[in-house]
Amino acid sequence: MSVTLSAVDSLDSVLRAARADGRAALVGYLPAGFPSAEGAVAAARAMVEGGVDVIELGLPYSDPVMDGPVIQRAAAAALAGGATTETLFDSVAAVAETGVPVLCMTYWNPVERYGVRRFAERLAAAGGHGLVTPDLIPEEAAGAGWTEAATEHGLARVHLVAPSSSDSRVALTAAASSGFVYAASMMGVTGTGQAAGGAAADLVARVRATRDIPVCVGIGVSTRDQAAAIGRHADGVIVGAAFVRRLLEAETEAAGVDAVREFAADLAAGLRSSG
Amino acid sequence: MTTTLSSGYLEVVTEAFASGPAPDRAGHFGRFGGRFMPEALMSTLAELTAAYDHARQDALFHAEFAELLAGYAGRPSLLTDATRLSAGTGARLLLKREDLNHTGSHKINNVLGQALLARRMGKRRIIAETGAGQHGVATATACALLGLECVVYMGAEDTRRQALNVARMSVLGATVVPVEVGSRTLKDAINEALRDWVTNADTTHYLLGTAAGSHPFPAMVRDFHRVIGVEARRQVGDLCGGLPDAVVACVGGGSNAIGVFHPFLDDTGVRLYGMEAGGAGVHTDRHAASITGGSVGVLHGARTFLLQDEFGQTQESHSISAGLDYPAVGPEHAHLHDLGRVAYQPVTDDEAMAAFRLLSRSEGIIPAIESAHAVAGALRLAPVLAAELGREPVVLVCLSGRGDKDMATASEYFGLEGDR
Numbered sequence: 115m116s117v118t119l120s121a122v123d124s125l126d127s128v129l130r131a132a133r134a135d136g137r138a139a140l141v142g143y144l145p146a147g148f149p150s151a152e153g154a155v156a157a158a159r160a161m162v163e164g165g166v167d168v169i170e171l172g173l174p175y176s177d178p179v180m181d182g183p184v185i186q187r188a189a190a191a192a193l194a195g196g197a198t199t200e201t202l203f204d205s206v207a208a209v210a211e212t213g214v215p216v217l218c219m220t221y222w223n224p225v226e227r228y229g230v231r232r233f234a235e236r237l238a239a240a241g242g243h244g245l246v247t248p249d250l251i252p253e254e255a256a257g258a259g260w261t262e263a264a265t266e267h268g269l270a271r272v273h274l275v276a277p278s279s280s281d282s283r284v285a286l287t288a289a290a291s292s293g294f295v296y297a298a299s300m301m302g303v304t305g306t307g308q309a310a311g312g313a314a315a316d317l318v319a320r321v322r323a324t325r326d327i328p329v330c331v332g333i334g335v336s337t338r339d340q341a342a343a344i345g346r347h348a349d350g351v352i353v354g355a356a357f358v359r360r361l362l363e364a365e366t367e368a369a370g371v372d373a374v375r376e377f378a379a380d381l382a383a384g385l386r387s388s389g
Numbered sequence: 390m391t392t393t394l395s396s397g398y399l400e401v402v403t404e405a406f407a408s409g410p411a412p413d414r415a416g417h418f419g420r421f422g423g424r425f426m427p428e429a430l431m432s433t434l435a436e437l438t439a440a441y442d443h444a445r446q447d448a449l450f451h452a453e454f455a456e457l458l459a460g461y462a463g464r465p466s467l468l469t470d471a472t473r474l475s476a477g478t479g480a481r482l483l484l485k486r487e488d489l490n491h492t493g494s495h496k497i498n499n500v501l502g503q504a505l506l507a508r509r510m511g512k513r514r515i516i517a518e519t520g521a522g523q524h525g526v527a528t529a530t531a532c533a534l535l536g537l538e539c540v541v542y543m544g545a546e547d548t549r550r551q552a553l554n555v556a557r558m559s560v561l562g563a564t565v566v567p568v569e570v571g572s573r574t575l576k577d578a579i580n581e582a583l584r585d586w587v588t589n590a591d592t593t594h595y596l597l598g599t600a601a602g603s604h605p606f607p608a609m610v611r612d613f614h615r616v617i618g619v620e621a622r623r624q625v626g627d628l629c630g631g632l633p634d635a636v637v638a639c640v641g642g643g644s645n646a647i648g649v650f651h652p653f654l655d656d657t658g659v660r661l662y663g664m665e666a667g668g669a670g671v672h673t674d675r676h677a678a679s680i681t682g683g684s685v686g687v688l689h690g691a692r693t694f695l696l697q698d699e700f701g702q703t704q705e706s707h708s709i710s711a712g713l714d715y716p717a718v719g720p721e722h723a724h725l726h727d728l729g730r731v732a733y734q735p736v737t738d739d740e741a742m743a744a745f746r747l748l749s750r751s752e753g754i755i756p757a758i759e760s761a762h763a764v765a766g767a768l769r770l771a772p773v774l775a776a777e778l779g780r781e782p783v784v785l786v787c788l789s790g791r792g793d794k795d796m797a798t799a800s801e802y803f804g805l806e807g808d809r
Contacts, residue, residue, distance in 0.1 A: 176703040177576065177688065179583040180427050186570055199700045222425055223687040227701030249425050249690075253415060257423070276429035278590065283431055301429055302588040 120268030121243040125215040125293045128167055129328040129349050137385050138345030140165060141330055142378060143219060143354030144361075145172035146205040147197025148188040153367045157374045158209040158216075161357070164378025168350065169209050170246060173202045173220035180221075180248045182305030184355040188362060199228050203240045210241030217270065217293075219246040226258065234263035244270025244293050252290030261290070272296050275321060277313045284317075285324040294328040294350060295321050299335065305355030309334035315347035341381050342388035353381060398459040399452060401623075405615035406445040408608070408651065411721070416604020416691075419727055422720035426603045426690045430583075433590040438605040440510050445612060450505065454613075457501045461534065462491045464498075464616060468624035471786075473751040474764075479775030482767055483633065484754070484788045485621045485649060494757060494790030495617060495645040496527040500596060502613035504531035507594035514538045514593040518582045520547055520575035521711030521794065522554025523757075524598030529563035531596075539563035542581045544574040547711065554794065572705050575715050579689055599642025600719040603690030607647075607719050614648025621785055622652050634782035635660040635774055638789065639762040640733065641677065641713035643722045645789035650731060660732070660774070663722060664766035666708035667735030677706035679718040680726050680733040693720040709738040709798060710758035712790070740765040742802050745792065757790035758798060764788070 119127070132139035142161040146154050158169050174189035174197050181189070192201075202218060210216045218237060225233045225245070237245070244264065247255065252273055255261050264271045270293025275284050278301060288295050297317045299309035314331045321329045331344050332352025341351045357374050364370030412418045424434060444450040458464040467486040475482045487495040500517075507515055515537050519525030525541040532539035541558055545567040548555050558565050571577035579602075586595040600610040618636075625633050636653055638646035640663040653659045668676030676682050679694040688695045688703060695717035696704040706716040725731040741758055744765035749755045756764060767786045774782040792799070799805070 175701075176571070177580050179580050179689075180587065182584070183570065190571070193702060223697070223703075224701035226692075227686055227697060227699070249427055249687075251424060251426070251428055251431065254423050254425055257417075274428045276427070276431075278429055278432040280432055280435075283428070287428065298429055301590065303584045 121238065122268055122270040122292050125168065125243045125270050126328065128215055129294055132167055133349055138348050139167040139330070139350040140378070140382050140385055141168040141170060141332070141350050141352040142166040142357055143170040143172060143352060144357055145174050145185065145188045145192050146202040147174055147192030147195060149191070149361055149367050149370065150195060151197065151201050151205060153371070155205050155208045156371045157361060159212055160371045160375035161378045162212045162214050164375045165382025166378050167214060169214055169216045170219045170352065170354070171202060171205055171209065171216060173199060173218055173224055175221040175224060178221060180303055182303040182355060184305040184359050184362065188358045199224055203236050206237065206242040207240040215243040216241065217244050217246055217272065218242055219248070222247060222250045222258070225260070230259045231263045234267045234269055238267035238269060242269070244272060246272040246296055248274055252287055255290065274298055275317060277301055277317055281320065284320050288321050288325045288327055291327060294330050296352065297321060297329050297331045297348070298333045299331050299344065300333060302334065304333055306334050307336035307356070309340050309344060311343045314344050318348050338380050338384035342384040345385045345388050351385065398464065399455045401465065401616055401619050402451050402455040402458065404619045406451065406612055408612050408615055412604065412608055416608070418607070418721045418724035421692050421723040422604060422607060423692055424603045424690060425687045425692065427587055429587050430590060434603060434605070436510065440506055441605050441609045444506055444509065453505055454502055457505070458498065458616060462497045462501060463489060465620040466490055468621060468628060470628065471752050474748055478768060478771035480771035480782045480784045482771070483625060483628070483783065483785050485617060485785060487617060487645060487787065487789045488754070488756065488760065488791035492527045492530050493793065494523050495614060495648065496524050496598065497530070498616060498648070499598070499610050499613040499644060500527040500531040503594065503596045504535050504537060507537065507596070508535055510594065512592060512594040514540070514589065515596050516540045516542065516582050516585050516593055517596045517598060518542050518575065518578040519598065520544070520578070520714060522547070522551040522558065523712060523790065523794065525563070525565070526554055526557045526561070528596050529558040529561035532563065533561045540585070541565050542568050542578040542585070544572070544578050545569045546573040547575070551711070576703060600644040600647045600721065601642040601689065601691060601693070601717060607691065607721050610644050611647045611651060611721065614644050615651050617645065617648040617787065618650060618652035621649060625783065625785055629783050632656055632659050633785040634778060635662060635770065636785045637662045637664060637763050637767040637770065638787035639664045639713060639759050640718060640722060641666060641715050641759065643719040645787050647719060647721055649787040654730060661730060662766055662770060663731050663733040664736045664762045665733055666710055666713035666762060667737040668707040670737055671735045675707040676735065677708040677714050677716065678735040679716065680722065681735045688717045691720040693723045694718050709741065709802065710762065712757065712759040713762065734766060736762040736765045744768060745799065746803070754788070755792035756788055757792050758795045760787070760789045
């Protein structure tokens with residue numbers, strides 16, 4: 115492949131390479147600006163060293179309705195520490211230097227406030243690969259100008275599907291997504307550790323029945339065994355709050371970063387062994 | 390099903406449900422509204438929308454709702470000709486007495502409607518958010534009446550400030566969950582209720598307390614409150630032989646205001662005024678005036694006006710009235726502002742408290758501090774309208790609730806212990 119690869123294409127090729135390798139890709143989430151701007155970048159780099167294939171950097175938001183207490187606490191600390199949308203772009207640029215695809219996970223209002231086109235332009239310029247949008251359904255994405263702006267800048271539009279999604283909504287969401295589709299393993303918020311393997315496998319199959327697009331499963335995945343079990347049926351496994359918890363519980367930032375690296379390696383080994 | 394109690398009232402309810410075409414099928418009011426919610430809730434929101442669309446055209450639902458409003462909540466509420474309050478203002482002020490409803494405010498209209506709907510959908514568990522506790526108490530009341538489980542999320546800060554309402558909810562059999570995250574106030578209670586809903590949508594109905602949030606809530610809550618405007622339009626006609634010159638209501642999320650305004654939208658001669666909580670003044674950072682002091686964004690499922698910083702983080706609101714202390718506003722109000730059909734203006738804490746005292750002492754009616762914002766706005770508008778029209782204007786004021794809950798705030802504000 116060549117250097118003209120768009121961001122969404124290079125994300126897609128990383129996921130397909132993992133599949134060709136006989137394993138699911140590991141996607142790791144952290145909020146930008148937590149425990150500090152530098153600390154988040156260090157933790158993301160440590161994830162990559164541990165074997166994470168794709169990084170999702172969260173944009174801390176005041177009203178994170180899809181997040182449980184762990185990510186809420188981290189996001190609030192990041193905001194209290196002065197993190198802004200600019201911090202996110204700087205962090206994306208720093209993490210993108212590792213060579214792994216970097217997505218931004220964000221609630222919609224900060225994007226709209228920054229300006230949808232301006233946000234897309236800045237994210238692309240920073241080396242970002244796309245957006246995961248937990249409160250933006252495809253119908254609103256089109257009206258809000260995100261579909262167009264993402265296409266213009268070659269960014270991935272990662273929308274979510276849930277176990278409760280009807281078949282017609284699964285089809286609509288898969289058709290509107292690019293890069294991959296984010297399948298919620300369960301009904302609920304992040305950080306519960308209660309991912310349900312059976313429901314996830316069923317949902318992945320429902321997406322694949324509509325379209326050939328990678329499907330990554332997240333929400334409630336907190337252990338190596340869970341990740342390995344879910345990885346058997348998905349193109350990627352997304353782990354977030356379990357990483358954030360390690361940063362929250364560490365005595366020092368450096369210890370937290372080390373714990374993140376070890377956990378990433380543990381998860382990656384689990385995915386390889388489960389093949 | 391229809392008894393003599395509600396047979397006369399059924400007509401009002403049927404008219405209230407004939408609310409016209411807005412919003413569009415996706416819940417948009419012009420550029421506002423919509424459904425900015427997690428996909429996990431889409432099937433539940435679709436189910437709710439379908440159930441509501443059916444109910445609003447179903448004679449049996451109309452009859453059930455009319456029966457509860459007339460036989461339980463005490464509707465129709467009175468229209469009071471406030472002659473002593475009006476004296477010297479240049480206007481004739483008419484008060485729509487929502488304060489006389491069961492539980493003390495307009496909130497009961499919406500909770501009875503939604504609780505009936507939840508029962509129809511087979512959802513036996515109700516969750517709700519509350520700020521000052523008025524919506525929580527109303528929800529707990531409806532759940533007790535209809536035999537539904539009730540869980541109320543309330544900011545931990547608010548549970549301390551409103552201990553009496555926490556006790557009322559407990560007496561009514563509800564579980565009150567203090568929310569310890571974020572700013573520990575209303576917006577965080579909404580966040581926590583949404584997290585519960587995402588997790589338990591199968592069994593649970595989220596009984597949102599205002600005409601805001603994701604489709605279908607703004608339209609559905611509006612329609613349950615349209616009885617306010619339908620009644621008032623008839624009552625003003627009976628009393629004055631015509632339409633009022635102006636309608637004034639307070640606007641936080643904006644449910645009483647949209648309920649009273651909506652039946653007058655096509656009456657181009659009727660001026661509509663929404664009074665926002667100006668707090669310490671919209672030029673300060675201590676207010677809750679989303680339209681007059683905020684900007685366009687997305688919060689809690691809808692595009693609307695809200696208080697936010699330059700990066701789109703929600704800012705904390707302030708108002709002496711807990712019921713108006715919310716950093717956003719229902720999307721239909723944002724649209725009516727865009728259209729210029731409703732004029733939104735801020736009323737400061739001080740103006741509201743002056744009106745609170747004046748109404749109490751001139752009419753013997755202690756208003757909720759929320760409603761005192763509407764009274765203050767009407768008093769300010771009265772001479773302006775009189776001058777413009779060259780006659781005594783008829784001004785309908787929605788007195789959305791009673792002030793018993795506000796005694797501690799009022800005592801502190803006026804520095805009173807007894808007479809002064």
